[in-house]
Amino acid sequence: MTRKTRGRIEFEADDGTTMRYDRHPNGGGLVSPGAQVHEEASVAATAYVESGARVGPGARIGTASWVDRNVQVGPDVVVGSTVHLRPGTRVGARARIGSRARLGADVVVEAGAHVEQDAIVPDGSVVGRHAARREAA
Structure with a gap:
């Protein structure tokens, strides 16, 4: 079941917990109330930012991406687009x-x-400024 209330979207996860997200004003992406996303960041409408995450000014999160x-x-x-940044990851400026x-x-x-x-x-892993990482799937 999904409910919308004044920019907040709520739905029940498979385990029965209620998930809540607010639409970010710049892009409309779904941001957990426990996340901090700068107002000058952009979060695409189909992107998610989970609790405890922080997104800095000028950052852009693409479509269908998951922070x-x-x-x-x-x-x-x-x-x-379609990027997954798993828990605890840190991405520098x-x-x-x-x-x-x-x-x-x-x-x-x-x-x-x-x-x-x-x-x-x-x-x-650590991805250095001068070393791009690519591995076969």
């Missing part, structure tokens, strides 16, 4: 995450680094 729990997205970061990339839990993407589209970055 999981406790993820930090720095200022001016670009996250492509001005970094670029290509479309369809999958970043494991607790990954660190350094400021200015670039993760190629379709990349798979294992849990706990």
Whole structure:
């Protein structure tokens, strides 16, 4: 069951818990009330930002992307479409995450680094500014 109330969307998850999201004013993406997304960030209408996540000013979260729990997205970061940033991941300022990339839990993407589209970055990895990561699926 899904309910909409003044910009808030609520639905029941498979385990019976009620999930709540608010529409971000810049892009209309779904943001958990427990997340902090800067008003100057952009969250695409079909993107999700989970509780505990923080998204900095000027960051752009692409369509169908998922910023999981406790993820930090720095200022001016670009996250492509259909990207999953798993729990605890940190993305530094001005970094670029290509479309369809999958970043494991607790990954660190350094400021200015670039993760190629379709990349798979294992849990706990560090992506340096001068080293793009790409692994076969």
